[in-house]
Amino acid sequence: MTSHLKKVELHCHLEGAAPPALTAAQARKYGVDISAELRDGAYVWHDFASFLVCYDKISEVYRTEEDYALLTETYLDELAGINTIYSELIVSPDHGKRIGLGADAYMSGICEGIRRAREKSGIEARLIVTGERHFGPESVIGAAEYAVKAGNPLITGFNLAGEERMGRVADYARAFDIARDAGLGLTIHAGEVCGAFSVTDALDAVRPSRIGHGVRAVEDIDLVKRLADLGTVLEVCPGSNIALGVFPDFASHPLRRLKEAGVRVTISSDDPPFFHTSLEREYELAAGAFGFSDAEINGMTQTAIEAAFVDEETRKALLARI
Ligand SMILES: Nc1ncnc2[nH]cnc12
Ligand SMILES: [Zn+2]
Known part of the structure:
Protein backbone atom coordinates (compact mmCIF):
# COMPACT_ATOMS: atom_id res chain seq x y z
CA MET A 1 0.00 0.00 0.00
CA THR A 2 1.30 3.44 -0.90
CA SER A 3 -1.75 5.51 0.02
CA HIS A 4 0.06 6.88 3.10
CA LEU A 5 2.98 8.20 1.01
CA ALA A 21 -16.44 10.30 -18.58
CA LEU A 22 -15.66 14.03 -18.70
CA THR A 23 -14.53 13.74 -22.33
CA ALA A 24 -17.78 11.94 -23.22
CA ALA A 25 -19.81 14.72 -21.57
CA GLN A 26 -17.79 17.36 -23.43
CA ALA A 27 -18.32 15.57 -26.75
CA ARG A 28 -22.07 15.44 -26.12
CA LYS A 29 -22.08 19.13 -25.19
CA TYR A 30 -20.44 20.10 -28.49
CA GLY A 31 -22.10 17.41 -30.64
CA VAL A 32 -18.75 15.89 -31.63
CA ASP A 33 -18.64 12.25 -32.70
CA ILE A 34 -15.72 10.62 -30.87
CA SER A 35 -17.04 7.05 -31.13
CA ASP A 56 -5.36 15.30 -30.56
CA LYS A 57 -8.94 14.31 -31.36
CA ILE A 58 -9.88 13.97 -27.68
CA SER A 59 -8.28 17.37 -26.97
CA GLU A 60 -10.70 18.94 -29.46
CA VAL A 61 -13.67 18.56 -27.11
CA TYR A 62 -12.07 20.92 -24.58
CA ARG A 63 -12.79 24.27 -26.19
CA THR A 64 -13.32 27.10 -23.74
CA GLU A 65 -11.50 28.68 -20.85
CA GLU A 66 -14.01 27.07 -18.49
CA ASP A 67 -13.50 23.64 -20.12
CA TYR A 68 -9.80 23.96 -19.35
CA ALA A 69 -10.42 25.21 -15.82
CA LEU A 70 -12.66 22.19 -15.18
CA LEU A 71 -10.21 19.71 -16.71
CA THR A 72 -7.30 21.08 -14.67
CA GLU A 73 -9.29 21.27 -11.44
CA THR A 74 -10.62 17.73 -11.94
CA TYR A 75 -7.16 16.24 -12.41
CA LEU A 76 -5.55 18.15 -9.55
CA ASP A 77 -8.43 17.21 -7.22
CA GLU A 78 -7.82 13.57 -8.12
CA LEU A 79 -4.11 13.95 -7.35
CA ALA A 80 -4.77 15.74 -4.08
CA GLY A 81 -7.13 12.89 -3.13
CA ILE A 82 -4.22 10.43 -3.24
CA ASN A 83 -1.89 12.58 -1.13
CA THR A 84 -0.15 14.42 -3.97
CA ILE A 85 1.45 17.69 -2.89
CA TYR A 86 2.94 18.89 -6.18
CA SER A 87 2.19 18.44 -9.87
CA GLU A 88 3.78 19.70 -13.06
CA LEU A 89 1.36 19.69 -15.98
CA ILE A 90 2.56 19.62 -19.58
CA VAL A 91 0.43 22.07 -21.56
CA SER A 92 0.27 23.20 -25.15
CA PRO A 93 -0.73 26.84 -25.77
CA ASP A 94 -0.32 26.02 -29.48
CA HIS A 95 -3.26 23.69 -29.09
CA GLY A 96 -5.26 26.59 -27.66
CA LYS A 97 -4.41 28.52 -30.83
CA ARG A 98 -5.24 25.62 -33.14
CA ILE A 99 -8.74 25.18 -31.68
CA GLY A 100 -9.47 28.91 -31.96
CA LEU A 101 -9.54 29.52 -28.20
CA GLY A 102 -6.23 31.35 -28.24
CA ALA A 103 -3.13 30.67 -26.21
CA ASP A 104 -3.88 33.26 -23.50
CA ALA A 105 -7.42 32.01 -22.83
CA TYR A 106 -6.17 28.41 -22.83
CA MET A 107 -3.55 29.30 -20.23
CA SER A 108 -5.87 31.41 -18.13
CA GLY A 109 -8.43 28.59 -17.92
CA ILE A 110 -5.70 26.22 -16.75
CA CYS A 111 -4.45 28.74 -14.16
CA GLU A 112 -8.00 29.15 -12.86
CA GLY A 113 -8.23 25.36 -12.45
CA ILE A 114 -4.97 25.38 -10.49
CA ARG A 115 -6.28 28.19 -8.29
CA ARG A 116 -9.51 26.34 -7.52
CA ALA A 117 -7.75 23.07 -6.71
CA PHE A 135 4.33 20.17 -35.99
CA GLY A 136 7.93 21.04 -36.91
CA PRO A 137 10.72 23.27 -35.55
CA GLU A 138 9.02 26.60 -36.35
CA SER A 139 5.96 25.70 -34.30
CA VAL A 140 8.18 24.55 -31.42
CA ILE A 141 10.09 27.86 -31.53
CA GLY A 142 6.70 29.61 -31.41
CA ALA A 143 5.79 27.62 -28.29
CA ALA A 144 9.08 28.61 -26.60
CA GLU A 145 8.56 32.26 -27.53
CA TYR A 146 5.06 32.13 -26.10
CA ALA A 147 6.27 30.50 -22.85
CA VAL A 148 8.82 33.28 -22.42
CA LYS A 149 6.65 36.22 -23.46
CA ALA A 150 3.57 35.15 -21.50
CA GLY A 151 5.21 36.30 -18.26
CA ASN A 152 3.03 33.80 -16.41
CA PRO A 153 4.62 32.89 -13.07
CA LEU A 154 3.11 29.39 -13.21
CA ILE A 155 4.98 28.61 -16.46
CA THR A 156 8.32 27.39 -15.19
CA GLY A 157 9.46 24.87 -17.79
CA GLU A 164 10.03 11.34 -31.43
CA ARG A 165 10.83 9.69 -34.78
CA MET A 166 10.44 13.00 -36.60
CA GLY A 167 13.69 14.89 -37.25
CA ARG A 168 16.60 15.04 -34.83
CA VAL A 169 16.78 16.89 -31.52
CA ALA A 170 19.28 19.40 -32.98
CA ASP A 171 16.51 20.65 -35.31
CA TYR A 172 14.69 21.87 -32.18
CA ALA A 173 17.69 23.24 -30.27
CA ARG A 174 16.86 26.88 -31.03
CA ALA A 175 13.55 26.59 -29.15
CA PHE A 176 15.38 25.28 -26.09
CA ASP A 177 17.95 28.11 -26.35
CA ILE A 178 15.08 30.62 -26.16
CA ALA A 179 13.59 28.88 -23.12
CA ARG A 180 16.98 28.45 -21.39
CA ASP A 181 17.94 32.11 -21.92
CA ALA A 182 14.71 33.12 -20.18
CA GLY A 183 15.47 30.90 -17.19
CA LEU A 184 12.86 28.20 -17.82
CA GLY A 185 13.59 24.66 -16.68
CA LEU A 186 14.27 22.26 -19.55
CA THR A 187 13.00 18.76 -20.08
CA ILE A 188 12.52 16.80 -23.28
CA HIS A 189 10.84 13.57 -24.35
CA ALA A 190 13.63 11.24 -25.48
CA GLY A 191 14.43 7.55 -25.30
CA GLU A 192 10.77 6.57 -25.25
CA PRO A 208 18.31 19.48 -20.01
CA SER A 209 18.22 18.92 -16.27
CA ARG A 210 15.49 16.31 -16.82
CA ILE A 211 14.43 13.91 -19.55
CA GLY A 212 10.90 12.68 -20.18
CA HIS A 213 11.12 8.86 -20.13
CA GLY A 214 14.79 8.37 -21.13
CA VAL A 215 14.34 4.71 -20.29
CA ARG A 216 15.83 3.39 -23.52
CA ALA A 217 19.15 4.88 -22.38
CA VAL A 218 19.49 1.46 -20.77
CA GLU A 219 20.51 0.14 -24.22
CA ASP A 220 23.87 1.97 -23.91
CA ILE A 221 25.83 1.40 -20.71
CA ASP A 222 28.13 4.40 -21.33
CA LEU A 223 25.10 6.62 -21.69
CA VAL A 224 23.66 5.31 -18.41
CA LYS A 225 26.94 6.29 -16.74
CA ARG A 226 26.81 9.71 -18.41
CA LEU A 227 23.27 10.29 -17.06
CA ALA A 228 24.36 9.22 -13.57
CA ASP A 229 27.45 11.47 -13.69
CA LEU A 230 25.46 14.46 -14.94
CA GLY A 231 22.70 13.91 -12.37
CA THR A 232 20.08 14.14 -15.10
CA VAL A 233 16.67 13.27 -13.67
CA LEU A 234 14.49 10.82 -15.61
CA GLU A 235 10.71 11.26 -15.51
CA VAL A 236 9.91 7.56 -15.75
CA ASN A 241 5.93 2.36 -21.37
CA ILE A 242 4.19 -0.99 -20.99
CA ALA A 243 0.95 0.22 -22.61
CA LEU A 244 2.90 1.57 -25.60
CA GLY A 245 4.96 -1.63 -25.86
CA VAL A 246 8.31 0.07 -25.19
CA PHE A 247 8.99 -2.96 -22.93
CA PRO A 248 6.96 -6.17 -22.97
CA ASP A 249 6.34 -6.32 -19.21
CA PHE A 250 7.30 -4.79 -15.87
CA ALA A 251 9.90 -7.50 -15.28
CA SER A 252 11.89 -6.20 -18.24
CA HIS A 253 11.29 -2.51 -17.47
CA PRO A 254 14.63 -0.83 -16.58
CA LEU A 255 13.45 1.44 -13.73
CA ARG A 256 15.28 -0.54 -11.06
CA ARG A 257 18.40 -1.10 -13.20
CA LEU A 258 18.68 2.63 -13.93
CA LYS A 259 18.23 3.49 -10.26
CA GLU A 260 20.83 0.95 -9.20
CA ALA A 261 23.26 2.37 -11.80
CA GLY A 262 23.01 5.72 -10.00
CA VAL A 263 20.60 7.48 -12.37
CA ARG A 264 18.21 9.85 -10.59
CA VAL A 265 14.73 8.49 -11.34
CA THR A 266 11.21 9.66 -10.54
CA ILE A 267 7.76 8.23 -11.35
CA SER A 268 4.86 9.76 -13.24
CA SER A 269 1.74 8.73 -15.15
CA ASP A 270 2.19 10.51 -18.55
CA ASP A 271 -1.37 10.24 -20.01
CA PRO A 272 -3.06 8.18 -17.31
CA PRO A 273 -6.47 7.15 -18.71
CA PHE A 274 -5.00 6.55 -22.18
CA PHE A 275 -2.64 4.03 -20.60
CA HIS A 276 -5.10 2.58 -18.07
CA THR A 277 -3.07 3.99 -15.23
CA SER A 278 -2.98 6.75 -12.63
CA LEU A 279 -0.33 8.27 -10.38
CA GLU A 280 -1.78 6.11 -7.60
CA ARG A 281 -1.20 2.98 -9.71
CA GLU A 282 2.34 4.07 -10.63
CA TYR A 283 3.23 4.35 -6.94
CA GLU A 284 1.60 0.95 -6.34
CA LEU A 285 3.65 -0.52 -9.20
CA ALA A 286 6.81 0.94 -7.71
CA ALA A 287 6.06 -0.99 -4.52
CA GLY A 288 4.60 -4.12 -6.11
CA ALA A 289 6.01 -4.85 -9.57
CA PHE A 290 9.37 -3.15 -8.85
CA GLY A 291 9.64 -4.10 -5.18
CA PHE A 292 10.77 -0.71 -3.88
CA SER A 293 10.51 -0.05 -0.16
CA ASP A 294 8.66 2.97 1.24
CA ALA A 295 12.05 4.61 1.87
CA GLU A 296 13.12 4.05 -1.74
CA ILE A 297 9.81 5.41 -3.05
CA ASN A 298 10.12 8.44 -0.78
CA GLY A 299 13.63 8.88 -2.14
CA MET A 300 12.23 9.12 -5.68
CA THR A 301 9.62 11.62 -4.49
CA GLN A 302 12.40 13.64 -2.89
CA THR A 303 14.36 13.51 -6.17
CA ALA A 304 11.27 14.81 -7.95
CA ILE A 305 11.04 17.79 -5.61
CA GLU A 306 14.76 18.46 -5.97
CA ALA A 307 14.31 18.49 -9.76
CA ALA A 308 11.01 20.40 -9.79
CA PHE A 309 10.84 23.64 -11.73
CA VAL A 310 9.97 25.79 -8.73
CA ASP A 311 11.53 28.63 -6.76
CA GLU A 312 13.74 27.62 -3.83
CA GLU A 313 11.24 28.70 -1.18
CA THR A 314 8.54 26.43 -2.62
CA ARG A 315 11.05 23.58 -2.99
CA LYS A 316 12.01 23.90 0.68
CA ALA A 317 8.36 23.90 1.75
CA LEU A 318 7.65 20.80 -0.38
CA LEU A 319 10.70 18.95 0.95
CA ALA A 320 9.53 19.68 4.48
CA ARG A 321 6.23 17.90 3.72
CA ILE A 322 7.64 14.48 2.81
N1 LIG B 1 3.98 9.70 -24.09
C1 LIG B 1 4.09 10.72 -24.95
N2 LIG B 1 5.19 10.81 -25.71
C2 LIG B 1 5.34 11.83 -26.58
N3 LIG B 1 4.43 12.78 -26.75
C3 LIG B 1 3.32 12.74 -26.00
N4 LIG B 1 2.25 13.56 -25.98
C4 LIG B 1 1.39 13.07 -25.08
N5 LIG B 1 1.89 11.93 -24.53
C5 LIG B 1 3.10 11.70 -25.10
ZN1 LIG C 1 4.91 12.46 -21.99
Whole structure:
Protein backbone atom coordinates (compact mmCIF):
# COMPACT_ATOMS: atom_id res chain seq x y z
CA MET A 1 0.00 0.00 0.00
CA THR A 2 1.30 3.44 -0.90
CA SER A 3 -1.75 5.51 0.02
CA HIS A 4 0.06 6.88 3.10
CA LEU A 5 2.98 8.20 1.01
CA LYS A 6 3.12 11.80 -0.12
CA LYS A 7 3.29 11.99 -3.91
CA VAL A 8 4.75 14.27 -6.54
CA GLU A 9 4.28 14.15 -10.30
CA LEU A 10 6.62 15.80 -12.82
CA HIS A 11 5.28 14.37 -16.08
CA CYS A 12 1.61 14.44 -16.98
CA HIS A 13 0.09 15.89 -20.16
CA LEU A 14 -3.01 17.86 -19.22
CA GLU A 15 -5.20 16.69 -22.11
CA GLY A 16 -3.74 13.22 -21.60
CA ALA A 17 -5.24 13.21 -18.11
CA ALA A 18 -8.78 13.86 -19.34
CA PRO A 19 -11.13 11.39 -17.64
CA PRO A 20 -13.11 9.45 -20.28
CA ALA A 21 -16.44 10.30 -18.58
CA LEU A 22 -15.66 14.03 -18.70
CA THR A 23 -14.53 13.74 -22.33
CA ALA A 24 -17.78 11.94 -23.22
CA ALA A 25 -19.81 14.72 -21.57
CA GLN A 26 -17.79 17.36 -23.43
CA ALA A 27 -18.32 15.57 -26.75
CA ARG A 28 -22.07 15.44 -26.12
CA LYS A 29 -22.08 19.13 -25.19
CA TYR A 30 -20.44 20.10 -28.49
CA GLY A 31 -22.10 17.41 -30.64
CA VAL A 32 -18.75 15.89 -31.63
CA ASP A 33 -18.64 12.25 -32.70
CA ILE A 34 -15.72 10.62 -30.87
CA SER A 35 -17.04 7.05 -31.13
CA ALA A 36 -13.86 6.02 -32.97
CA GLU A 37 -11.66 7.38 -30.18
CA LEU A 38 -13.67 6.61 -27.05
CA ARG A 39 -15.42 3.27 -26.71
CA ASP A 40 -16.86 1.62 -23.59
CA GLY A 41 -15.22 4.20 -21.37
CA ALA A 42 -11.74 3.67 -22.84
CA TYR A 43 -9.68 5.64 -25.32
CA VAL A 44 -9.01 3.74 -28.54
CA TRP A 45 -5.56 3.57 -30.13
CA HIS A 46 -3.23 0.75 -31.16
CA ASP A 47 0.29 2.15 -31.45
CA PHE A 48 2.25 5.32 -30.69
CA ALA A 49 1.22 7.11 -33.90
CA SER A 50 -2.48 6.31 -33.43
CA PHE A 51 -2.19 7.28 -29.75
CA LEU A 52 -1.03 10.77 -30.83
CA VAL A 53 -3.94 11.03 -33.29
CA CYS A 54 -6.43 9.91 -30.62
CA TYR A 55 -4.90 12.38 -28.14
CA ASP A 56 -5.36 15.30 -30.56
CA LYS A 57 -8.94 14.31 -31.36
CA ILE A 58 -9.88 13.97 -27.68
CA SER A 59 -8.28 17.37 -26.97
CA GLU A 60 -10.70 18.94 -29.46
CA VAL A 61 -13.67 18.56 -27.11
CA TYR A 62 -12.07 20.92 -24.58
CA ARG A 63 -12.79 24.27 -26.19
CA THR A 64 -13.32 27.10 -23.74
CA GLU A 65 -11.50 28.68 -20.85
CA GLU A 66 -14.01 27.07 -18.49
CA ASP A 67 -13.50 23.64 -20.12
CA TYR A 68 -9.80 23.96 -19.35
CA ALA A 69 -10.42 25.21 -15.82
CA LEU A 70 -12.66 22.19 -15.18
CA LEU A 71 -10.21 19.71 -16.71
CA THR A 72 -7.30 21.08 -14.67
CA GLU A 73 -9.29 21.27 -11.44
CA THR A 74 -10.62 17.73 -11.94
CA TYR A 75 -7.16 16.24 -12.41
CA LEU A 76 -5.55 18.15 -9.55
CA ASP A 77 -8.43 17.21 -7.22
CA GLU A 78 -7.82 13.57 -8.12
CA LEU A 79 -4.11 13.95 -7.35
CA ALA A 80 -4.77 15.74 -4.08
CA GLY A 81 -7.13 12.89 -3.13
CA ILE A 82 -4.22 10.43 -3.24
CA ASN A 83 -1.89 12.58 -1.13
CA THR A 84 -0.15 14.42 -3.97
CA ILE A 85 1.45 17.69 -2.89
CA TYR A 86 2.94 18.89 -6.18
CA SER A 87 2.19 18.44 -9.87
CA GLU A 88 3.78 19.70 -13.06
CA LEU A 89 1.36 19.69 -15.98
CA ILE A 90 2.56 19.62 -19.58
CA VAL A 91 0.43 22.07 -21.56
CA SER A 92 0.27 23.20 -25.15
CA PRO A 93 -0.73 26.84 -25.77
CA ASP A 94 -0.32 26.02 -29.48
CA HIS A 95 -3.26 23.69 -29.09
CA GLY A 96 -5.26 26.59 -27.66
CA LYS A 97 -4.41 28.52 -30.83
CA ARG A 98 -5.24 25.62 -33.14
CA ILE A 99 -8.74 25.18 -31.68
CA GLY A 100 -9.47 28.91 -31.96
CA LEU A 101 -9.54 29.52 -28.20
CA GLY A 102 -6.23 31.35 -28.24
CA ALA A 103 -3.13 30.67 -26.21
CA ASP A 104 -3.88 33.26 -23.50
CA ALA A 105 -7.42 32.01 -22.83
CA TYR A 106 -6.17 28.41 -22.83
CA MET A 107 -3.55 29.30 -20.23
CA SER A 108 -5.87 31.41 -18.13
CA GLY A 109 -8.43 28.59 -17.92
CA ILE A 110 -5.70 26.22 -16.75
CA CYS A 111 -4.45 28.74 -14.16
CA GLU A 112 -8.00 29.15 -12.86
CA GLY A 113 -8.23 25.36 -12.45
CA ILE A 114 -4.97 25.38 -10.49
CA ARG A 115 -6.28 28.19 -8.29
CA ARG A 116 -9.51 26.34 -7.52
CA ALA A 117 -7.75 23.07 -6.71
CA ARG A 118 -5.11 24.76 -4.55
CA GLU A 119 -7.79 26.57 -2.60
CA LYS A 120 -9.43 23.25 -1.68
CA SER A 121 -6.45 21.02 -0.95
CA GLY A 122 -3.28 23.13 -0.96
CA ILE A 123 -1.87 21.20 -3.93
CA GLU A 124 0.90 23.14 -5.69
CA ALA A 125 1.17 23.03 -9.47
CA ARG A 126 3.39 24.48 -12.19
CA LEU A 127 3.11 24.40 -15.98
CA ILE A 128 5.55 23.13 -18.56
CA VAL A 129 4.84 24.51 -22.00
CA THR A 130 5.50 21.95 -24.68
CA GLY A 131 6.19 22.08 -28.36
CA GLU A 132 4.97 19.17 -30.45
CA ARG A 133 7.72 17.65 -32.55
CA HIS A 134 5.38 16.55 -35.35
CA PHE A 135 4.33 20.17 -35.99
CA GLY A 136 7.93 21.04 -36.91
CA PRO A 137 10.72 23.27 -35.55
CA GLU A 138 9.02 26.60 -36.35
CA SER A 139 5.96 25.70 -34.30
CA VAL A 140 8.18 24.55 -31.42
CA ILE A 141 10.09 27.86 -31.53
CA GLY A 142 6.70 29.61 -31.41
CA ALA A 143 5.79 27.62 -28.29
CA ALA A 144 9.08 28.61 -26.60
CA GLU A 145 8.56 32.26 -27.53
CA TYR A 146 5.06 32.13 -26.10
CA ALA A 147 6.27 30.50 -22.85
CA VAL A 148 8.82 33.28 -22.42
CA LYS A 149 6.65 36.22 -23.46
CA ALA A 150 3.57 35.15 -21.50
CA GLY A 151 5.21 36.30 -18.26
CA ASN A 152 3.03 33.80 -16.41
CA PRO A 153 4.62 32.89 -13.07
CA LEU A 154 3.11 29.39 -13.21
CA ILE A 155 4.98 28.61 -16.46
CA THR A 156 8.32 27.39 -15.19
CA GLY A 157 9.46 24.87 -17.79
CA PHE A 158 9.71 23.98 -21.45
CA ASN A 159 9.40 20.54 -23.07
CA LEU A 160 9.34 18.83 -26.45
CA ALA A 161 6.76 16.08 -26.88
CA GLY A 162 5.10 14.40 -29.85
CA GLU A 163 6.49 12.15 -32.56
CA GLU A 164 10.03 11.34 -31.43
CA ARG A 165 10.83 9.69 -34.78
CA MET A 166 10.44 13.00 -36.60
CA GLY A 167 13.69 14.89 -37.25
CA ARG A 168 16.60 15.04 -34.83
CA VAL A 169 16.78 16.89 -31.52
CA ALA A 170 19.28 19.40 -32.98
CA ASP A 171 16.51 20.65 -35.31
CA TYR A 172 14.69 21.87 -32.18
CA ALA A 173 17.69 23.24 -30.27
CA ARG A 174 16.86 26.88 -31.03
CA ALA A 175 13.55 26.59 -29.15
CA PHE A 176 15.38 25.28 -26.09
CA ASP A 177 17.95 28.11 -26.35
CA ILE A 178 15.08 30.62 -26.16
CA ALA A 179 13.59 28.88 -23.12
CA ARG A 180 16.98 28.45 -21.39
CA ASP A 181 17.94 32.11 -21.92
CA ALA A 182 14.71 33.12 -20.18
CA GLY A 183 15.47 30.90 -17.19
CA LEU A 184 12.86 28.20 -17.82
CA GLY A 185 13.59 24.66 -16.68
CA LEU A 186 14.27 22.26 -19.55
CA THR A 187 13.00 18.76 -20.08
CA ILE A 188 12.52 16.80 -23.28
CA HIS A 189 10.84 13.57 -24.35
CA ALA A 190 13.63 11.24 -25.48
CA GLY A 191 14.43 7.55 -25.30
CA GLU A 192 10.77 6.57 -25.25
CA VAL A 193 9.96 5.49 -28.80
CA CYS A 194 13.52 5.95 -30.11
CA GLY A 195 16.61 4.31 -28.70
CA ALA A 196 19.60 5.51 -26.71
CA PHE A 197 20.84 7.76 -29.55
CA SER A 198 17.84 10.00 -28.93
CA VAL A 199 18.84 10.53 -25.28
CA THR A 200 22.42 11.27 -26.37
CA ASP A 201 21.06 13.79 -28.89
CA ALA A 202 18.98 15.41 -26.14
CA LEU A 203 21.96 15.73 -23.79
CA ASP A 204 24.19 17.11 -26.56
CA ALA A 205 21.75 19.57 -28.13
CA VAL A 206 19.60 20.67 -25.20
CA ARG A 207 21.56 20.05 -21.95
CA PRO A 208 18.31 19.48 -20.01
CA SER A 209 18.22 18.92 -16.27
CA ARG A 210 15.49 16.31 -16.82
CA ILE A 211 14.43 13.91 -19.55
CA GLY A 212 10.90 12.68 -20.18
CA HIS A 213 11.12 8.86 -20.13
CA GLY A 214 14.79 8.37 -21.13
CA VAL A 215 14.34 4.71 -20.29
CA ARG A 216 15.83 3.39 -23.52
CA ALA A 217 19.15 4.88 -22.38
CA VAL A 218 19.49 1.46 -20.77
CA GLU A 219 20.51 0.14 -24.22
CA ASP A 220 23.87 1.97 -23.91
CA ILE A 221 25.83 1.40 -20.71
CA ASP A 222 28.13 4.40 -21.33
CA LEU A 223 25.10 6.62 -21.69
CA VAL A 224 23.66 5.31 -18.41
CA LYS A 225 26.94 6.29 -16.74
CA ARG A 226 26.81 9.71 -18.41
CA LEU A 227 23.27 10.29 -17.06
CA ALA A 228 24.36 9.22 -13.57
CA ASP A 229 27.45 11.47 -13.69
CA LEU A 230 25.46 14.46 -14.94
CA GLY A 231 22.70 13.91 -12.37
CA THR A 232 20.08 14.14 -15.10
CA VAL A 233 16.67 13.27 -13.67
CA LEU A 234 14.49 10.82 -15.61
CA GLU A 235 10.71 11.26 -15.51
CA VAL A 236 9.91 7.56 -15.75
CA CYS A 237 6.35 6.48 -16.61
CA PRO A 238 6.33 2.68 -16.36
CA GLY A 239 2.61 2.14 -17.06
CA SER A 240 2.85 4.27 -20.19
CA ASN A 241 5.93 2.36 -21.37
CA ILE A 242 4.19 -0.99 -20.99
CA ALA A 243 0.95 0.22 -22.61
CA LEU A 244 2.90 1.57 -25.60
CA GLY A 245 4.96 -1.63 -25.86
CA VAL A 246 8.31 0.07 -25.19
CA PHE A 247 8.99 -2.96 -22.93
CA PRO A 248 6.96 -6.17 -22.97
CA ASP A 249 6.34 -6.32 -19.21
CA PHE A 250 7.30 -4.79 -15.87
CA ALA A 251 9.90 -7.50 -15.28
CA SER A 252 11.89 -6.20 -18.24
CA HIS A 253 11.29 -2.51 -17.47
CA PRO A 254 14.63 -0.83 -16.58
CA LEU A 255 13.45 1.44 -13.73
CA ARG A 256 15.28 -0.54 -11.06
CA ARG A 257 18.40 -1.10 -13.20
CA LEU A 258 18.68 2.63 -13.93
CA LYS A 259 18.23 3.49 -10.26
CA GLU A 260 20.83 0.95 -9.20
CA ALA A 261 23.26 2.37 -11.80
CA GLY A 262 23.01 5.72 -10.00
CA VAL A 263 20.60 7.48 -12.37
CA ARG A 264 18.21 9.85 -10.59
CA VAL A 265 14.73 8.49 -11.34
CA THR A 266 11.21 9.66 -10.54
CA ILE A 267 7.76 8.23 -11.35
CA SER A 268 4.86 9.76 -13.24
CA SER A 269 1.74 8.73 -15.15
CA ASP A 270 2.19 10.51 -18.55
CA ASP A 271 -1.37 10.24 -20.01
CA PRO A 272 -3.06 8.18 -17.31
CA PRO A 273 -6.47 7.15 -18.71
CA PHE A 274 -5.00 6.55 -22.18
CA PHE A 275 -2.64 4.03 -20.60
CA HIS A 276 -5.10 2.58 -18.07
CA THR A 277 -3.07 3.99 -15.23
CA SER A 278 -2.98 6.75 -12.63
CA LEU A 279 -0.33 8.27 -10.38
CA GLU A 280 -1.78 6.11 -7.60
CA ARG A 281 -1.20 2.98 -9.71
CA GLU A 282 2.34 4.07 -10.63
CA TYR A 283 3.23 4.35 -6.94
CA GLU A 284 1.60 0.95 -6.34
CA LEU A 285 3.65 -0.52 -9.20
CA ALA A 286 6.81 0.94 -7.71
CA ALA A 287 6.06 -0.99 -4.52
CA GLY A 288 4.60 -4.12 -6.11
CA ALA A 289 6.01 -4.85 -9.57
CA PHE A 290 9.37 -3.15 -8.85
CA GLY A 291 9.64 -4.10 -5.18
CA PHE A 292 10.77 -0.71 -3.88
CA SER A 293 10.51 -0.05 -0.16
CA ASP A 294 8.66 2.97 1.24
CA ALA A 295 12.05 4.61 1.87
CA GLU A 296 13.12 4.05 -1.74
CA ILE A 297 9.81 5.41 -3.05
CA ASN A 298 10.12 8.44 -0.78
CA GLY A 299 13.63 8.88 -2.14
CA MET A 300 12.23 9.12 -5.68
CA THR A 301 9.62 11.62 -4.49
CA GLN A 302 12.40 13.64 -2.89
CA THR A 303 14.36 13.51 -6.17
CA ALA A 304 11.27 14.81 -7.95
CA ILE A 305 11.04 17.79 -5.61
CA GLU A 306 14.76 18.46 -5.97
CA ALA A 307 14.31 18.49 -9.76
CA ALA A 308 11.01 20.40 -9.79
CA PHE A 309 10.84 23.64 -11.73
CA VAL A 310 9.97 25.79 -8.73
CA ASP A 311 11.53 28.63 -6.76
CA GLU A 312 13.74 27.62 -3.83
CA GLU A 313 11.24 28.70 -1.18
CA THR A 314 8.54 26.43 -2.62
CA ARG A 315 11.05 23.58 -2.99
CA LYS A 316 12.01 23.90 0.68
CA ALA A 317 8.36 23.90 1.75
CA LEU A 318 7.65 20.80 -0.38
CA LEU A 319 10.70 18.95 0.95
CA ALA A 320 9.53 19.68 4.48
CA ARG A 321 6.23 17.90 3.72
CA ILE A 322 7.64 14.48 2.81
N1 LIG B 1 3.98 9.70 -24.09
C1 LIG B 1 4.09 10.72 -24.95
N2 LIG B 1 5.19 10.81 -25.71
C2 LIG B 1 5.34 11.83 -26.58
N3 LIG B 1 4.43 12.78 -26.75
C3 LIG B 1 3.32 12.74 -26.00
N4 LIG B 1 2.25 13.56 -25.98
C4 LIG B 1 1.39 13.07 -25.08
N5 LIG B 1 1.89 11.93 -24.53
C5 LIG B 1 3.10 11.70 -25.10
ZN1 LIG C 1 4.91 12.46 -21.99
